[in-house]
Amino acid sequence: MSDKDDRLEAGREIVRAKEAHGVTWAELAKALDRSLVWTTSALLGQQPLDAEQAGTVGSLLDLDEETVEALTFPPVRGDAALDPTEPVTYRLQEALQVYGSSLHELIREEFGDGIMSAIDFTLDFERVEDPKGDRVKLTFNGKFLPYKVW
Amino acid sequence: MSDKDDRLEAGREIVRAKEAHGVTWAELAKALDRSLVWTTSALLGQQPLDAEQAGTVGSLLDLDEETVEALTFPPVRGDAALDPTEPVTYRLQEALQVYGSSLHELIREEFGDGIMSAIDFTLDFERVEDPKGDRVKLTFNGKFLPYKVW
Amino acid sequence: MSDKDDRLEAGREIVRAKEAHGVTWAELAKALDRSLVWTTSALLGQQPLDAEQAGTVGSLLDLDEETVEALTFPPVRGDAALDPTEPVTYRLQEALQVYGSSLHELIREEFGDGIMSAIDFTLDFERVEDPKGDRVKLTFNGKFLPYKVW
Amino acid sequence: MSDKDDRLEAGREIVRAKEAHGVTWAELAKALDRSLVWTTSALLGQQPLDAEQAGTVGSLLDLDEETVEALTFPPVRGDAALDPTEPVTYRLQEALQVYGSSLHELIREEFGDGIMSAIDFTLDFERVEDPKGDRVKLTFNGKFLPYKVW
Amino acid sequence: MSDKDDRLEAGREIVRAKEAHGVTWAELAKALDRSLVWTTSALLGQQPLDAEQAGTVGSLLDLDEETVEALTFPPVRGDAALDPTEPVTYRLQEALQVYGSSLHELIREEFGDGIMSAIDFTLDFERVEDPKGDRVKLTFNGKFLPYKVW
Amino acid sequence: MSDKDDRLEAGREIVRAKEAHGVTWAELAKALDRSLVWTTSALLGQQPLDAEQAGTVGSLLDLDEETVEALTFPPVRGDAALDPTEPVTYRLQEALQVYGSSLHELIREEFGDGIMSAIDFTLDFERVEDPKGDRVKLTFNGKFLPYKVW
Amino acid sequence: MSDKDDRLEAGREIVRAKEAHGVTWAELAKALDRSLVWTTSALLGQQPLDAEQAGTVGSLLDLDEETVEALTFPPVRGDAALDPTEPVTYRLQEALQVYGSSLHELIREEFGDGIMSAIDFTLDFERVEDPKGDRVKLTFNGKFLPYKVW
Amino acid sequence: MSDKDDRLEAGREIVRAKEAHGVTWAELAKALDRSLVWTTSALLGQQPLDAEQAGTVGSLLDLDEETVEALTFPPVRGDAALDPTEPVTYRLQEALQVYGSSLHELIREEFGDGIMSAIDFTLDFERVEDPKGDRVKLTFNGKFLPYKVW
Amino acid sequence: MSDKDDRLEAGREIVRAKEAHGVTWAELAKALDRSLVWTTSALLGQQPLDAEQAGTVGSLLDLDEETVEALTFPPVRGDAALDPTEPVTYRLQEALQVYGSSLHELIREEFGDGIMSAIDFTLDFERVEDPKGDRVKLTFNGKFLPYKVW
Amino acid sequence: MSDKDDRLEAGREIVRAKEAHGVTWAELAKALDRSLVWTTSALLGQQPLDAEQAGTVGSLLDLDEETVEALTFPPVRGDAALDPTEPVTYRLQEALQVYGSSLHELIREEFGDGIMSAIDFTLDFERVEDPKGDRVKLTFNGKFLPYKVW
Incomplete structure (x- = not known):
């Protein structure tokens, strides 16, 4: 089994252990002194x-x-970590499908020729209470990077 | 040419006309009394x-x-509207690739068995000034929908 | 072996055990006090x-x-659970291929801009006796969700 | 342009004309003395x-x-008629993804080795009023066909 | 290993055993009192x-x-059972590629709107002696099923 | 438009003309003094x-x-000529999916190491009357070609 | 025709015009006061x-x-601009295939967790004379971007 | 496990051992008396x-x-060695996507009809210090090979 | 229409014209003073x-x-020029599928670590008379290129 | 593990054993009294x-x-035996990509409507000495098979 498999398997072990011990992601984030989403990922x-x-x-x-050792192996950021057909994931991808070209245009108008970084990037997760049904709020925050002209 | 092509072509016409007339997406949003991202999309x-x-x-x-007539044709929400290899779009998809499984787990822990809706959903776009380089801030806000048990 | 594999393998064990013990899906549904299709899935x-x-x-x-433990692992709802080339499954997919655009139009006419939920959703299975050959009757029932305008 | 394109284009013309004339699919079905879904498709x-x-x-x-002539061309039942990434369609496909293996097992238990026909098949569409939000009800009804043993 | 793998593996065991024992498919068909192709499949x-x-x-x-137990597991009829790039198989697929549209037209002309069933279906295999080289003769025989109009 | 498109378009013209003139494929075959399937293809x-x-x-x-000129262009035998998702075609492909490995084994047992030619090959189409519903009978007849050993 | 097609078509016009007028990419770069590769792209x-x-x-x-107008349309950076099977392009891709994992490891060792930017990036093209056959020298130069930890 | 898997697994072992022993790629290159990138690959x-x-x-x-034995197995240069969705790798591929057609044109103008070899090829890796953030510099150097005319 | 399409269309024009004028590829090769295969390609x-x-x-x-002008456009060597499902082409690909790994091993044994060039490469076509049926003889001749070690 | 895997694994064992024993493919061919390429494959x-x-x-x-037993299992001629992205193999495929349509036309002109067999087929491998670098010469020799007209 490769490091990659080991690292992903370690993630599954953590989900199981965390449920068995009644520990939350927020508690794990606090123990590591990192944000909730960074810690979970x-x-x-x-x-x-x-x-x-x-x-x-x-x-x-x-x-x-x-x-524990497997947790120190290099991170797995390729698509092996994700099942795009899983319903929660799919809806996020569908949102990109529907709004992606708009985001591209809005960035182009507001910032000029460049991209929103996925590296100098943070993501926050929040529950928003709502009498008509609580809501999930995700905040993507990435640095604008202009294309270099040379 | 199908309605779908007509609708997407109308979008390209608008981008051209808006740049020729020096009109912004925000001004168009105001004219329609809708939000910036809804209007752009x-x-x-x-x-x-x-x-x-x-x-x-x-x-x-x-x-x-x-x-003008083409603008009233049914919306195009399938993947014909998006080029996933375009660099701005790709980075948003990569963010999902990297954080998608975390979002799935966080929703499962916080809300239980269900999804974040992509239909009862809003998306906001904001420029955040930052001395180290301005940032793009996107807020995804979707209703949690629990799986029905019957 | 991942949780996902464990969960699907548990499903196969149940099919084998249920045939060995002569138990029906309906009896299992009754034991869980749930509907037939929910229980089977x-x-x-x-x-x-x-x-x-x-x-x-x-x-x-x-x-x-x-x-038994594997049955409590998170559900597997991605496409790993299904072989689209299996003949029973294929015919259901072909029905969607043939009637999908019609359902889209009928929903648009009757309800307006939105979707039929696959989450707030029930599915019933029934045998209909018919002298020319008994029939399978499937009832899909999903809440209409209007696209949010903001 | 092929017959196939002509036939699909004729369908788009009908959607446009029907909205311009304020005619419903139900009225068209009545004029043809056929069911709602058959007529729409x-x-x-x-x-x-x-x-x-x-x-x-x-x-x-x-x-x-x-x-009018194009309407008499052979029907288009291949996947050219459908965009699987369109959100309404996708949710129907996701329902199959989630429940398909269950339907296979339930047919096998109830009827034995065979399939539910997609040819000797009817599909009905109905709006179900519900105080918590109206619902879409689809009824798939197909003849069971046993595999021939020879 | 899944039932599916077990069932396919059992098939490979039978090929090996049958060659070791010098038994033919025809003898196995006779023992089961079924046709040659049904028995082989x-x-x-x-x-x-x-x-x-x-x-x-x-x-x-x-x-x-x-x-022996694996032989009683559910049949595997999806594409896992076939390698389409294997040369014998490929030529059968190529024949469909070349003649498929013709068969569609001939069925439409002779029988009307419908299909040739792959379920109420038999297939026979025969060697035809020929001085210029013996030939393989395959007879596909399937019930015509008309599309239901409702 | 390429020769390939011209040749396929000519085929569609013939289908239209033949229906307008009430001519059958059999009559066309007779006029060319060729078999029914060869003529249609x-x-x-x-x-x-x-x-x-x-x-x-x-x-x-x-x-x-x-x-008429387009009919003399080179034949189109690649997959552009066929829509594998069209329901009539799909069932023929499904039959290969289900029986393909059996045909491979039966050819190997009966003839040895080689293939059934798709070039030195004939295909016949026949309607078989049956009180339980008429049937389609297709006869594939191809020369066995042994692999050369050198 | 879309802006995207117009922009790519303008590129092909330029190749033709530049060969007809005997102008080089270097001369065009000089006229725009930009580097050779930026100008060409x-x-x-x-x-x-x-x-x-x-x-x-x-x-x-x-x-x-x-x-001239088409040259001012938004740039086309998705994969529509490239044929990966074209032999010159393929060899560059093969070099990535062979050396990509090494570059990943070397960046990780030298810089830590992050990427080489493709946005704050320059590319130079040079001919290197060599008695055994002249060589192509390409210099990729991209800013290292560390993953944000938050 | 195949040689290919053994060879790639040996590579992962080396990454682990090298980090455990605090050895760098440069030190390994020196021990083998080869360049940095050749040694790493x-x-x-x-x-x-x-x-x-x-x-x-x-x-x-x-x-x-x-x-040690596995290191002497044949090299693995196919795509099994690379995950194109991994973010470091992806940006290199995106650079090719954006600049590939330009490189093709520049080679054609400068050298004529031919390719840049990926076999008679070297690749160098260098860190370039920069007050605005250090940079990665990669130098691809491949022999030009003219197409043979015969 | 792009240059690429123009160049391929010119090829089809030549096939048509050459058949109309009764000119052979060999005669065209002679007129250009090039080999048969180079001229045809x-x-x-x-x-x-x-x-x-x-x-x-x-x-x-x-x-x-x-x-005539289109013939001077850049050559089209990507896969747009070939239909891999066309039966003549497929058999050549199948030969590579069956013998490719052997050729790889034989080159490795005979020449060492490297490839057979597809650029410094000639291909000859010859008819070989044979009483059992004439044969096609193709000779691929490519320079061996050793991988550079640096 | 399937027969297919066993057969391919046996091939890898042979490569290893042959290098350990210093035996060449030519010596193995002589021992089997077969040609070099047939023996290797x-x-x-x-x-x-x-x-x-x-x-x-x-x-x-x-x-x-x-x-030894695995060597007697049925041959593996599907694409599992080949990695098309491996550089030696890729160049052979690229040669087909570039010259395939020419070979199709030359066969059509010289022989008429038919194919070059990949079954009644031989392949020879030869090293050609050349002062500018030795060359690989491959000779494909296949029987022409005319399409049957019936």
């Missing part, structure tokens, strides 16, 4: 963790040594 | 417009009659 | 089950502990 | 129409001669 | 077999118990 | 026709000169 | 040009007005 | 190594015998 | 031709000016 | 071998019993 395998961070999580969730 | 072809709304835009941008 | 892996529900099924079908 | 291009039927529709909607 | 995994039939084959070919 | 574009043959068909169906 | 459609720049090129190459 | 599996070279690396990194 | 669009060569062919085949 | 898995032939090879290369 790091533990599911998409951000690098050093040995100390891996150890902290291992202690909190009683993970075996192999899983 | 409607004029690019992803939301329905009635004859009055189409007429308002047509007057503002001196569009020909054919383009 | 839950046991095959597409709905969440809590420990009590998993235990009930485990007792009825003499499942081993590992299978 | 026939006019959009998925069922054969003879010259008399095409003429009836042509008179009702003031279609030009070319469109 | 059943033993390779595409038709259901009951415990008695599986036992008969098991005795004839000295199969182990696990393989 | 030749006129739809999959076999070469010389100027004399094209002229014969042109006279019988009152085709314009351009269509 | 801008004129082929991958960078934005303002009206003045378009006019300069138009005068140099005697382009018609329509082509 | 050889150790990750894309260049052949003889037993002596494998032994040198094995000693330096305390690799087990199996891994 | 050049005239079909895969090699560059200068104005003089284009004029020679134009005179021989009475081509119109537009076609 | 048979040992890599694309031709059938009987028990005697398998035994001969087994003795020569000290193969274990399991590998």
